[in-house]
Amino acid sequence: MRKFNRKNDQSRKVIIEPNFCKSADGSCLISYGMTKVICTATVDDDLPRWLKEKKTGWITAEYGMLPGSTNTRNKRESRIGKQSGRTIEIQRLIGRSLRSVVELEKLNGFQVILDCDVIQADGGTRTASISGAFVALSLAVKKLLDKKVLTENPIIDSISAISCGILDNEVYVDLDYSEDSVADVDANIILTKNSGISEVQASGEGSTFNFDQLSQMIKISENAAKLIFEIQEKAIH
Numbered sequence: 001m002r003k004f005n006r007k008n009d010q011s012r013k014v015i016i017e018p019n020f021c022k023s024a025d026g027s028c029l030i031s032y033g034m035t036k037v038i039c040t041a042t043v044d045d046d047l048p049r050w051l052k053e054k055k056t057g058w059i060t061a062e063y064g065m066l067p068g069s070t071n072t073r074n075k076r077e078s079r080i081g082k083q084s085g086r087t088i089e090i091q092r093l094i095g096r097s098l099r100s101v102v103e104l105e106k107l108n109g110f111q112v113i114l115d116c117d118v119i120q121a122d123g124g125t126r127t128a129s130i131s132g133a134f135v136a137l138s139l140a141v142k143k144l145l146d147k148k149v150l151t152e153n154p155i156i157d158s159i160s161a162i163s164c165g166i167l168d169n170e171v172y173v174d175l176d177y178s179e180d181s182v183a184d185v186d187a188n189i190i191l192t193k194n195s196g197i198s199e200v201q202a203s204g205e206g207s208t209f210n211f212d213q214l215s216q217m218i219k220i221s222e223n224a225a226k227l228i229f230e231i232q233e234k235a236i237h
Contacts, residue, residue, distance in 0.1 A: 003176065011162060011174035011224040012124075016135055016235040025112075026140030028235060030132030033176060034122035039132035041140035042113045057107020057154070059137070061094035061114040063087055063129060069121045090126045093199070097130050097159055097190045098137055100198045106154035110144075112137060123177040127161035127188055131228055134159050138236045158193035160228040164217045166209060173220045185209045189221035193229050 006012070012033030021027035026041035051058055064087065067073045077083050083091075094116060114136060116129035137155070144150040164173045165183035175183060187202035202214060 002172070002179070008170060008172050009220045009223060011227065012176065014131075014228055014231050016132065016231055018135060018139060018235040024136070024140075025143060026136040026138065028132050028135045028139070030128050030135070032124045032128040032131075032174065034120060035124050035128050035176075036118070036120040037125060037128045037132050038115075038117045038119060039129065039136040040115045040117075041133070041136040042115070043140055043144065044111045044113060045109055047109065047111050055108050056104045057109065058104060058111040059095055059098050059102060059107075059114065060111065061091050061098070061116060061129075061133060063090045063094060063116045063118075063126070065118040065121060065125065069118045090129070093126060093188075093190075093201075094130055094133055097161065097198050098133055101134075101155060101157040101159045101192055101195075102137075103154045103156055106150065106152045112140060121177070123175050123180040124163045127163050127174075127190075130159065130161035130190060131232065135232050135235050138232075142236070157195050158229050158232060159190065159198055160193075160225050160232060161188060161190040162221045162224045162228065163188050164221050166207075166213060166217075171213065171216045171220055173224045185213070185217075187214075187217050187221075189218055189225075191222060191225045193225075 015031040017029040020029040021040050024040035025043045028039050030037050065074045114133040118125045163175050164187050165175050166185035167183050184206040186205050189200055190198040
């Protein structure tokens with residue numbers, strides 16, 4: 001039995017507190033159960049050098065786990081002198097996911113930097129970061145539209161993410177750490193509200209999986225995402 005008698009297809013409680021950081025252009029605190037991530041968006045007119053001659057904008061992301069976010073102190077990567085491969089992978093995933101629902105040409109001349117800082121980790125930190133980053137981005141874009149800095153909304157769809165996995169040959173959605181750490185198969189599904197799947201990451205940790213199981217993981221994630229989209233929309237509006 002899962003914690004709190006959760007069903008296999010039931011996500012943890014998702015809470016989004018918008019405008020959590022008053023100084024940011026857009027921000028929120030997002031919770032997937034006990035996992036909590038602060039997501040902020042910063043609008044900058046200093047584009048990467050390789051984009052300055054093009055009529056476009058850019059979205060990038062940074063991700064980090066604060067020292068107190070895990071049971072044992074998580075070392076600051078700035079003290080180590082380099083980011084881990086895991087951190088770089090997650091940053092790229094967040095940026096790639098958000099860019100998939102944005103027409104960058106409509107952000108012409110602007111870069112939006114999304115910072116996702118995990119303050120408490122209990123599984124699903126990257127999926128919570130994607131869902132929260134979308135809210136932070138949307139709030140930042142809303143300000144630009146209100147100020148008439150942008151004339152058109154560059155965001156063309158909503159995006160959210162949820163983890164899922166297979167334990168003892170059963171499919172579960174939104175794994176917490178106790179489940180994720182022993183899962184036979186681990187997956188992260190990034191979904192848009194209207195235009196389909198943005199990305200699927202799935203790997204066999206202790207065993208392989210078949211196409212039917214993959215389809216089941218995607219289906220169970222799509223159902224869970226419907227509620228996340230509703231919660232995101234309320235936070236943005």
